[in-house]
Amino acid sequence: MSMLPMPVYQMYEWNHAMLSPWRAAADATRVFMQNPVNPLSQTPWGKTMAAVAELFERTTRRYGKPEFGIHEVSIDGQATSVHEKTVWRHPFCNLIHFERMLPAGHGKDPKLLIVAPMSGHYATLLRGTVETMLPNHEVYITDWIDARLVPLQDGEFGLDDYIDYIIDMLHYLGPNTHVMAVCQPSVPVMAAVAHMNAADDPRTPASMILMGGPIDTRISPTAVNDYANSKGIDWFRNNVILPVPFPHAGFGRRVYPGFLQLGGFMGMNLDRHVSAHQEFYNHLVVGDGDSAEKHRDFYDEYLAVMDMTEEFYLETLQTVFIEHALPDGKMTYRGNRIDASAITKTALMTIEGEKDDITGTGQTKAAHALCSGLEEAMKVHYDQEGVGHYGVFNGSRFRSEIAPRVSDFIRTHDQERA
Missing domain, CATH: 1.10.287 (Helix Hairpins)
Known part of the structure; x- marks a missing residue:
């Protein structure tokens, strides 16, 4: 009960x-x-x-949905304007293209689809990721929709639907697209790529970058993994799933609410958040405007959360964290078993952070063993020292050490340059 x-x-x-x-x-x-x-x-x-x-x-x-607010980047030493353009729309997700007004003489850059996590926060959490990749790539990102804003008549949204969306977006973007999955999407992205490889789909992505993703959560389990395993799926269904109240557009839809997710996020490091707010108060009193503004910027993003549909949340818990279906070879998509060894055309890069307390060391690297049909020359793994989970896709280490390696990997396996 x-x-x-x-x-x-x-x-x-x-x-x-x-x-x-x-x-x-x-x-x-x-x-x-x-x-x-x-x-x-x-x-x-x-x-x-x-x-x-x-x-x-x-x-x-x-806190409402933040904006990306990326209006300009430097390309070839020139300030280049950037415009957000929604190029693909579905009830639970939009695909945003960051259209660049390229300098004369600048060649064609690789297409990069960034799949943002649907794990409570908006895609704007990857603002720094997008901004870093823009100078060298034609960047697209999944902009997941808050489930409380999606009317019931638009139907359900489960893990299979998530994979459908990824495949549809890759079909829309066409051949020679590179896909980057940040954290949670690593499993469904790998499933989508395996399915496309097995079907000999001509629009199979050229490369797949998995960053801090829970491919096999039995390896170096974290507190998040242990918590998911300590409760049965019925406990989550009975204790964290609630109907969206009136007058929201999704009235009646059963969701895992953002405010409950936020409570879980905050509870994991409560002392750190309390200290941060105490320091913020002190900065305000003494007039340290720069430090106060950094606090505002971080928490404006961190405290903006969205609801997830019941079916997607519970199916992800069951498949990824409880049954470990992908590494066990038991994951299915639309009734068909996902075989990661079928990936033979899509190059694989995995990235992990030394201090990641959400996705343990080795969980993402496990993808290499599963992709047994892929040539070793098409596989790369990189461990980043000194960063936690968010440092894998954001911050100074990402900009200076991780992103250049990702760009080099993409260009190496870009079929138009092969």
Whole structure:
């Protein structure tokens, strides 16, 4: 029997609405106390009041979907404008193309499909990944839709549907596309690529890059893996799946809500988040604007979460974390068994972080043994020292050490340059 009563999601909505006047009052207080014409704004008391007001408003706010906000990159030493363009639409996902106005004489770059994780956060979590890859690639990214915004009449969305979407996008992009899976999508992307290889699909991707993905979670299991295995699938169905309340477009759809996911994210490192907010308060009081802005930027992204459909969440748990179906050779797609050894045309690169506490060391590298039909010359594995999970696809180490290797791998296996 469920520990969470049916109205929990509705109560969350009511609580959010009830706090709205208080948030508005807190924001007005912050603006008043930070106004330079207010003599109190430069006093310790005024700065403290402004800091308290902002901290309250930010910790009780619902964070909406962030924007990528990538308007320009440097290509061949020239500032080049970038425009977001949605080129493919389905109920649960849009495909975004970052269209570059290339300098004269710049050759054709490889097509790169970045498959963002559907694990609670929006695709904008990969903003840094996109920005880093843009100078040397024609970049596309999956923009998954918040399940509470998808009406029931648009049907269900499970793991097979996810794989359908990946294959459809690769078909849309055409031959010689390179696909990069960041974390969670590694399993469905590998399944899609195996299926396309087995079917001798002419639009099979030229290369596949798996970054911090849970290919075999029995290797170096993390706290996330242990938690999934310690509970039966029925426990998750009864305790974290809730119906979307009115008046959201997805009213009645059963989902794993974003606010429950966020609670789990925060709970894993609660002391770190508490310390971060204490430091943010101190930065505001002493007037350290740069440090305060870094905190805002991080938490504006981190606290923006989306709902996942019941079927996708539970099927992923069952297939990836409980049954280990892909490495055991038991994973199926539309009734057909997925055989990773069928991958013979798509080059494979795997990347892991030394300090990754979400996807343990060796879990992603396991893909190499599964792709037994692939020539060794078409396989590359890279371990990045000194980074955790997010450092595998973002940050200074990603920009300086990982991304150049990925670009080199892609160009090596780009069929138009072969």
